[in-house]
Amino acid sequence: MQFKFIPLAIALAFAGSAGAQEIIKIGHVAPVSGPSAHLGKDNENGAKMAIEELNAKGIKIDGKPVKFVLQLEDDGGDPKQGTAVAQKLVDAKVNGVIGHLNSGTSIPASKIYYDAGIPQISPATTQTKYTQQGFNSTFRVVANDAKLGGALGGYAVGKMGATKIAVIDDRTAYGQGVAEEFVKGAKKAQPGVQIVAKEFTTDKATDFNAILTTIRGKNPDLVFFGGMDSVGGPLLRQMKALGIKAKFVSGDGTCTESLPKLAGVAAVTGTVTCAEAGGVTGDEQKAMDDFSARYQKKYNDNVKLYAPYVYDAVMTMAAAMQQANSAQPAKYLPVLQKIKYQGVTGLISFDAKGDIKDGSLTLFNYNDGKKTKQEVIK
Incomplete structure (x- = not known):
């Protein structure tokens, strides 16, 4: 048996190349325990789909290959637990946060992220106060209350x-x-x-x-x-x-x-x-339908509610990093504030407070136990 020896210089080059991959940590928070755990899990699934698809694209930022890593946290829908996990994410030096689901957890947590300079995009928080606190790091991808x-x-x-x-x-x-x-x-x-x-x-x-x-x-x-x-x-x-x-x-x-x-x-x-708190019409409906089909195939379950908005929140944050050529919060935050990203839930861009521009609503009723779309209100 013959052994092929790789010259040390080449081996080191390979090692250096592998080690050059930058890790970008995205925090995600939702209640995966408690009465709203089914919605929290739906959110987590949307985040996981986005991260997997981003990594499959082999994205480079500032010329370096990057790997997105999701740090999942459970706030139980409880404000005290929400602030505790927010501090945990800050201590872990995450590059951005997607969450929380409930207004009661998002609002107190947002101060912690703001003080640390970490951008936060909520896929579900609708309480008007959330974006009226004067925090330039706070965004949402759904219409407010x-x-x-x-x-x-x-x-x-x-x-x-x-x-x-x-x-x-x-x-x-x-x-x-x-x-x-x-x-x-x-x-x-x-x-x-x-x-x-x-x-x-x-x-x-x-x-x-x-x-x-x-x-x-x-x-x-x-x-x-x-x-x-x-x-x-x-x-x-x-x-x-x-x-x-x-x-x-x-x-x-x-x-x-x-x-x-x-x-x-x-x-x-x-x-x-x-x-x-969202909705698409016309040509945009196909993107939403395609997402729902991918979700169902992957998890053998239907979208519960917010998964597509979580997915879009992750993708929007990643797009801001790519456009800024940096995953450092201070560098991509100004880009995120001016972003225009075509997501599965529609065009995402934010006003000066961090609210989604032209947020839409979809009205539903139930027929024989099936949630049925009535109309979209812009």
């Missing part, structure tokens, strides 16, 4: 003809925010609309009998709920059990494929109208 809640309020009275509305929220930053904007939107569209009840619960509640009995006595023709599907589903189920025949309107937190399983098909069919 002012648009989402306001548009739903106008739609409820204008298109659905609601005159007597009961409002319930889960006391989270998201739930309260979207409920407040819904009421503003409804009153702006129809000053004479009656808000016959304002009730609240928690994001971990399972028994709504007391507040629903009160609401039933007010005989509303529409109930608005600000919160997530893990609460909205059981709430709907108990509304039906109590014989409340009011229409049910909610934001993106309940607008999921899982809602019929949580509420029961009978409780959602012909009753629910919800809005997703």
Whole structure:
């Protein structure tokens, strides 16, 4: 047997070439434990898809090959846990952060990322305050509550003809925010609309009998709920059990494929109208459909809600790094602020506050347990 010896200089050259690959760490935070774990996992899946596709392209930045590495963290939907994992990502010197899912975790975490100079793109945070804190490192790829809640309020009275509305929220930053904007939107569209009840619960509640009995006595023709599907589903189920025949309107937190399983098909069919904070029409629909097909093939599951927005958030951040020719936050942040990236969820660019420009909404209802698109509102 003959052995071929590689000259030392060549061996060192090969070693140097391999070692020259730059590692770019992207942090991702979502609740993969707790009541919204199914949505958190959906987000993680979207991030993983983006990272795998980026690495498959063999991207170079500043002439050097790079490898994107995802650091996954679980905030459990809890603000204290959210700030703890935010500090963990800062200590790990990540190049950027995608997350969080909940407004209640994104908002306190955003201060930590801002102080460290690390860009944060949320794929799901809608609370208006998130981008009104004066942090130039804070972005979102979905419409905010002012648009989402306001548009739903106008739609409820204008298109659905609601005159007597009961409002319930889960006391989270998201739930309260979207409920407040819904009421503003409804009153702006129809000053004479009656808000016959304002009730609240928690994001971990399972028994709504007391507040629903009160609401039933007010005989509303529409109930608005600000919160997530893990609460909205059981709430709907108990509304039906109590014989409340009011229409049910909610934001993106309940607008999921899982809602019929949580509420029961009978409780959602012909009753629910919800809005997703994003939406595509025309030629853009094919890109979204292609993403959904790739997702289904990879995970043997349907997109729950935010996965395409997570995917686009990762891709947008990577595009800013490529255009800046650097993954250093201070160097690519100015590029991210002016980015124009055509994603699967549409064209992504940000205003001066970090809100997505021309954010759209998609209205859905449920037919025989299937989430069904109604229309896109720009």
